[in-house]
Amino acid sequence: MVKAKVVVISVILSLAPACALAWNGYDYESGSFVEIEKGNLVRTGRDIEYYDYKNGEYRSATVDSMRSGPGSVEVEVYDHQTGDYRTLEMDRPPSGRAKEMPGLPGLPSLY
Structure with missing residues (x-):
């Protein structure tokens, strides 16, 4: 029973959106891939840090x-x-987030 819960939780966590880790994109003018890492609030007027691969x-x-x-x-x-x-x-991030995923009966909440 516990092993089944661990497997289900592992599957759920592996399906978490990639945008939780980084936001990938490309600068066509310079020909460079870029990555905005987790923790940057990307909004007009805000300062961000990004990685320029070129x-x-x-x-x-x-x-x-x-x-x-x-x-x-x-x-x-x-x-x-x-x-x-x-x-x-930048790649369009998936619309869903892990917190919005419906709970599964019989499993403890992850949040």
Whole structure:
């Protein structure tokens, strides 16, 4: 019985959205993959930190605007190191989050 609960909980946790870890995207102007890590609140006017794979370094920026498309979110940022604006096309995060998943009968709450 306990082993079955552990298996079910493991499956649920493995299905948690990837956006809980990082938000992946691409800068078409520079040809660079980028990643905004967990802990960054990506909203207009907020400062964020992202990893630029082409330059191999973390960069800080201010979010200038955000536009939602059918399969992605376009995030325009002002890069503090270069003084340039960059448009990052980020993968659209899954709409559901682990906390919104329905509870399973007979299992303790994970939250």
